[in-house]
Amino acid sequence: MIQYTTSLPADIDWDAVATIFERAPLGSRRRDPNDLQQAFAASYAVVYAYDGETLIGLARALCDGVYQAAIYDVVLLPEYQGxxxxxxxxxxxxxQLPVDNIILYAVPGREGFYARCGFVKMRTAMAVLNPNMARPETGYLDEI
Ligand SMILES: CC(C)(COP(=O)(O)OP(=O)(O)OC[C@H]1O[C@@H](n2cnc3c(N)ncnc32)[C@H](O)[C@@H]1OP(=O)(O)O)[C@@H](O)C(=O)NCCC(=O)NCCS
Structure with missing residues (x-):
């Protein structure tokens, strides 16, 4: 049975987390384990999914606790997907998010998953993205 924990396990292996991102896959290059640790530690809410002792997936959200939240890094090992x-x-x-407004942006092709989770497309979402993500072939950006 899959167990879900919402607090940071002390013994988490961030190199293994980087491998989950790599294998899922999420992102075009391997994440730095120290950066991952910092990002998850700084997040308002986290979820870690375990199959027995094995970490198989995770996700995180930023939140101000009152109005707004944003979800990032929803990721699961391929053999557990679907x-x-x-x-x-x-x-x-x-x-865990005590707010009415939650935003996210999907990897192109994953919109249907978030729709099944209750999310709807926004008309006016805009972003400043790093040069790698802003490349036309990633499919993140629309022409204005
Ligand atoms: C995206 C991801 C987290 C989804 O997790 P998952 O366990 O495979 O999805 P689930 O089995 O919970 O699917 C839930 C529902 O969404 C649907 N769904 C899943 N992926 C979908 C997709 N790409 N397009 C359309 N629908 C999708 C499922 O059919 C299911 O529908 P149902 O409620 O009618 O049964 C996982 O596939 C993953 O880690 N992918 C690689 C990393 C990634 O792209 N992360 C998202 C970044 S935005």
Whole structure:
């Protein structure tokens, strides 16, 4: 049975987390384990999904605790995908956010997953993205 925890396990192996991102995949290059640790530690809400002792997926959200939240880094090992675990991770994450407004941007092709989690497309979302993500072939940006 998959277990979900919402506090940071003390013994987490951030190199293994980087491997989850690499294998999922999420992102075009391997994440730095120290950067991942810093980002998850600085997040308002986190979810870690375990199969026994093995970390298989995770997600995080930023939040001001009053008005707004933003979800990032929803990621699951490929052999666990397509079994409802990603949706359960999203439910555990959203439950921790005491706000009415939650935003995210999907990797192109993942919009349907977030739609199944209750998210709808926004008409006016805009962003400043790093040069790698801003490349036309990533599919993140629209022409204005
Ligand atoms: C995206 C991800 C987290 C989804 O987790 P998952 O466990 O595979 O998804 P689930 O099995 O929980 O799917 C929940 C629902 O979304 C649907 N769904 C999942 N992926 C979908 C997709 N790419 N397009 C459309 N629908 C999708 C499922 O069919 C399911 O529908 P249902 O409620 O009718 O049964 C996971 O596939 C993953 O880690 N992918 C690689 C990393 C990534 O792209 N992360 C997202 C970054 S934005």
């Amino acid at each position: 079994k409802g675990i990603g949706k359960a991770i999203m439910e555990h994450l959203c439950r």
